[in-house]
Amino acid sequence: MSRLLLTGAACALPGEPGTDGPRIAPAALAIDGDRIVAVLEEGPAGSDFADFEPVDMAGRLILPGLINSHTHAVLLALRGTIEDIEGNLVYQYMVPVSYLLTPDERAAIARLACAEAIRSGTTTLVDPLRHVADYAPAMADSGLRLWLAESCADAVTTEVGKGTYRFDRDFGQTFLDRTEALIERFHGSENDRVRVMAAAHGPDNCSPWMLGEVTKLAHRHGLRRTIHLSQIISEKTQVEALHGCTSTEYLERNGFLDDDLLAVHWTFCTESDVATLAERGVHFIHSPASMSAKGPHPAPVKAIQEAGINIALGSDNMTEDMFQSMKTALVLHRGAWGRSVRPSPGRVFDYATVNAAKALDRPDLGRIAVGAKADLAMIDLTQATMAPTVSAISNLVHYGHPGLVTDTMVDGRFLMRDRRLTTIDEPAAVEAAQAATRSMWAKFEAEGHDAPLPRFDALPSGASA
Ligand SMILES: [Zn+2]
Numbered sequence: 151m152s153r154l155l156l157t158g159a160a161c162a163l164p165g166e167p168g169t170d171g172p173r174i175a176p177a178a179l180a181i182d183g184d185r186i187v188a189v190l191e192e193g194p195a196g197s198d199f200a201d202f203e204p205v206d207m208a209g210r211l212i213l214p215g216l217i218n219s220h221t222h223a224v225l226l227a228l229r230g231t232i233e234d235i236e237g238n239l240v241y242q243y244m245v246p247v248s249y250l251l252t253p254d255e256r257a258a259i260a261r262l263a264c265a266e267a268i269r270s271g272t273t274t275l276v277d278p279l280r281h282v283a284d285y286a287p288a289m290a291d292s293g294l295r296l297w298l299a300e301s302c303a304d305a306v307t308t309e310v311g312k313g314t315y316r317f318d319r320d321f322g323q324t325f326l327d328r329t330e331a332l333i334e335r336f337h338g339s340e341n342d343r344v345r346v347m348a349a350a351h352g353p354d355n356c357s358p359w360m361l362g363e364v365t366k367l368a369h370r371h372g373l374r375r376t377i378h379l380s381q382i383i384s385e386k387t388q389v390e391a392l393h394g395c396t397s398t399e400y401l402e403r404n405g406f407l408d409d410d411l412l413a414v415h416w417t418f419c420t421e422s423d424v425a426t427l428a429e430r431g432v433h434f435i436h437s438p439a440s441m442s443a444k445g446p447h448p449a450p451v452k453a454i455q456e457a458g459i460n461i462a463l464g465s466d467n468m469t470e471d472m473f474q475s476m477k478t479a480l481v482l483h484r485g486a487w488g489r490s491v492r493p494s495p496g497r498v499f500d501y502a503t504v505n506a507a508k509a510l511d512r513p514d515l516g517r518i519a520v521g522a523k524a525d526l527a528m529i530d531l532t533q534a535t536m537a538p539t540v541s542a543i544s545n546l547v548h549y550g551h552p553g554l555v556t557d558t559m560v561d562g563r564f565l566m567r568d569r570r571l572t573t574i575d576e577p578a579a580v581e582a583a584q585a586a587t588r589s590m591w592a593k594f595e596a597e598g599h600d601a602p603l604p605r606f607d608a609l610p611s612g613a614s615a
Contacts, residue, residue: 151182151183151184151562152181152183152203152562152563153180153181153182153183153199153201153202153203154179154180154181154202154203154204154205154524154562155178155179155180155181155194155199155202155203155204155205156178156179156181156205156207156212157178157193157194157204157205157206157207157208158178158206158207158208158209158210159176159177159178159179159207159208159209159210159211159212159528160174160175160176160177160210160211160212160531160542161174161175161176161177161179161189161211161212161518162174162211162212162213162214162499162518162542162543163175163177163189163191163518163519164504164517164518164519165496169496170493170494170496170497170499170500171494171495171496171497171499171500171543172213172214172496172499172503172517172518172543174211174541174542174543175191176191176193177189177190177191178190178193178194179212179518179524179526180194180199180202181202181524181562182202182562183524183561183562184341184523184524184561184562184563185514185521185522185523185524185562186518186519186520186521186522186523186524187520187521188520189518189519189520207528209530209531209532210528210529210530210531210556210557211528211529211531211536211542212518212526212527212528212529213271213503213518213526213527213528213529213546214503214504214515214516214517214518214522214525214526214527215271215272215273215274215295215503215525215526215527215558215559215560216270216271216272216273216274216472216502216503216527217272217273217274217276217462217472217502217503217506217507217510217515217516218267218272218274218275218276218463218464218465218470218472218475218502219276219412219433219435219462219463219464219506219509219510220276220278220376220412220414220435220437220464220465220466221263221267221275221276221277221464221465221466221467221470222244222248222277222278222279222466222467223259223260223263223264223275223277223279223285223289223470224247224248224251224256224259224260224263224279224285225244225247225248225279225467225468226259226262226263226266226467226468226469226470226583227247227251227255227259227583227586227587227590228243228244228247228467228468229468229469230468230604231243231604232244232467232468233443233468235601235602235604237601237602238311238382238384240381240382240384241307241310241311241384242311242599242600242601243601244467245307245308245310245311246308246311246594246597246599247590247594248279248280248281249280249281249308250590250593250594250597251281251586251590252589253281253284253285254586255586255589255590256281256284256285256586257284257285257287257288258288258579258582258583258585258586259285259583259586259587260285260288260289261285261288261289261292261574261579261582261583262579262580262582262583263275263289263470264288264289264292264294264470264574265292265571265574265576265579265580266469266470266471266552267292267294267470268292268293268294268558268565268566268571268573268574269552269555269558269566269571270470270471270472270473270552270555271472271473271527271528271529271552271555271558272294272470272472272527272558273294273295273525273526273527273558273559273560274294274295274296274297274506274510274515274525274560275289275294275295275296275297275470276296276297276299276347276376276412276435276464276510277289277296277297277298277299278298278299278300278301278347278349278351278376279299279300279301280300280301280325281300281328282298282299282300282328282332283328283331283332283335286298286332286335286336286344290336290339290340290343290344291573292565292573292574293343293560293561293563293565293572293573294343294560294565295343295344295515295523295525295560295561296343296344296345297345297346297347297374297510298332298336298344298345298346298347299329299332299346299347299348299349299376300325300328300329300332300349301325301349301350301351302322302325302326302329302348302349302350302351302356302360302363302364303321303322303325303350303351303352303355303356303360304317304318304319304321304322304323304355304356304357304359304360305317305318305354305355305356305357306318306321307351307355310354310355310384311599315354315355315388315392317357319359322356322357322359322360322363326363326364326367329346329348329349329367330367332346333346333371333373337371337373341561343560343561345373346371346373347373347374347375347376347412348364348365348367348368348371348373348374348375348376349364349375349376349377350364350375350376350377350406351377351378352377352378352379352381352385352397353377353379353380353385353389353397353400353401354384354385354388354389354392354397356377358403358404361401361404361406362404362405364406365405365406368410374410374411374412374509374510374511375406375408375410375411375412376411376412376413376414376435377401377406377411377412377413377414378413378414378415379397379398379401379413379414379415379416379419380396380397380398380415380416380417380418380419380423381414381415381417382417383418385397386418396418396419396420396423397418397419397423398419398420398423398426398427399423399426402426402430407426407427407430407432408430408431408432409430409431409432409433410511411430411432411433412433412435412462412509412510413427413432413433413434413435414435414436414437414464414466415435415436415437415441415449416434416436416449416450416454417441417447417448417449418448419449419450420450421450421453424450424453424454424457424459425457427457427459428457428458428459431460432459433459433460433461433462433508433509434454434459434460434461434462435462435463435464435509436449436451436461436462436463436464436479436501437463437464437465437466437467437475438463438475438478438479438482438483439465439466439469439471439474439475439477439478439479440465440466440467440468440469441466442478442482446482446485447482450486451482451483451486452486452487455483455486455492455493460505460508460509461501461505462501462502462505462506462508462509463475463476463479463501463502463506471551471552472502473546473550473551473552475502476498476499476501476502476546476547476550477547477548477549477550479498479501480493480495480498480547480548483498495541495543495544495546495547495548496543498547499543499546499547503516503517504516504517523560523561524559524560524561524562525559525560525561526557526558526559527555527557527558527559528555528556528557528558528559529542529546529550529554529555529556530554530555530556533553533554535549535550535551535553535554536554555569556568556569557569588606591603591604591606
């Protein structure tokens with residue numbers, strides 16, 4: 151286990167109680183193994199840390215690593231395509247693609263996603279999808295902190311795109327069995343860096359039986375739970391037709407809403423739904439960037455903020471860039487109040503750090519403090535984007551981008567050092583993901599889905615596989 155002393159940097163330290171965002175101050179950080187053991191605002195005294203390896207961080211700002219509370223690494227394969235296609239993207243593209251990739255293709259694309267996450271200063275990913283065991287080892291090898299989940303549904307999701315909701319317990323049981331297998335193999339592995347979450351895909355494709363099984367499984371193993379909630383219009387219509395209520399009311403009737411639940415999207419939630427979700431302590435995971443690709447996401451953000459609900463952020467699809475998420479959240483959440491300066495950049499930064507840690511029930515994440523995990527991201531304060539620096543957090547939330555990140559650390563281990571990835575061969579990962587994506591679209595075309603196909607750009611050899 152290494153012992154490091156990071157010196158010369160400014161650090162984003164926990165803010166005063168009642169204030170938004172971190173407080174920036176010069177400090178040295180002593181890291182013993184996977185945890186921060188000292189935060190030295192006066193600098194290291196005498197020989198207290200003589201046996202720690204000094205690491206010069208002059209000119210850098212050390213942040214708590216960003217937490218992406220909802221993503222689907224493998225769906226990065228759809229980047230640059232479905233953002234610009236109309237239709238029911240979940241069932242026309244995402245669901246079919248989640249089934250047709252080979253295990254190697256899934257791993258190749260997941261590895262690319264991890265590379266992008268590390269480059270954007272992200273240290274934690276929460277990732278529910280299908281066939282997770284195929285790519286969990288590739289993601290675990292990246293060194294990132296993970297919550298992985300097999301997304302459970304007992305409506306035969308492959309048929310929903312054709313307009314049919316057929317519920318089948320054997321189909322649903324497959325995902326529960328896979329979750330159990332994931333727990334056995336990965337939960338708590340890698341020094342507890344990899345955990346498993348229990349995921350119900352959505353209220354439209356989960357029967358009361360499925361919801362109950364997911365909750366039982368979570369309680370049996372002490373897992374957090376997640377679900378897409380009021381994501382798309384077809385979900386809303388289906389839940390109304392089947393159960394005569396909103397998605398939130400359906401989950402409430404089935405005892406699914408509780409403070410261990412990370413519920414994502416809330417697009418069509420009513421104010422009454424928001425009141426119920428607040429009462430149950432459900433966490434709002436917002437994916438403002440992906441959901442706003444075709445116009446501002448209409449989730450009732452003002453009511454959510456006023457209800458005091460814990461808000462965290464996800465990138466969801468086609469990117470792992472949490473700067474984009476923070477920037478879009480700021481614009482969108484301010485828009486919910488008319489033209490406004492609330493929330494502050496500090497509060498939005500909290501969404502991507504301490505609030506996410508709260509949703510994950512991990513007070514040792516999302517902050518730089520003694521006893522916290524050494525999950526950190528270093529920002530280059532000498533780059534033009536960060537100058538002039540009056541409020542670094544304001545600069546980062548309004549204008550930040552992955553190119554500012556010099557180093558990313560998880561559990562005290564550098565996953566990127568001086569802009570070089572240490573756990574992933576990036577050129578090889580890019581090439582393999584490109585090949586996997588070409589293969590995926592060829593299979594998608596061969597399967598004859600009733601959905602438009604993208605056209606690949608012509609690139610010089612070496613720029614595409
Ligand atoms: Zn999602």
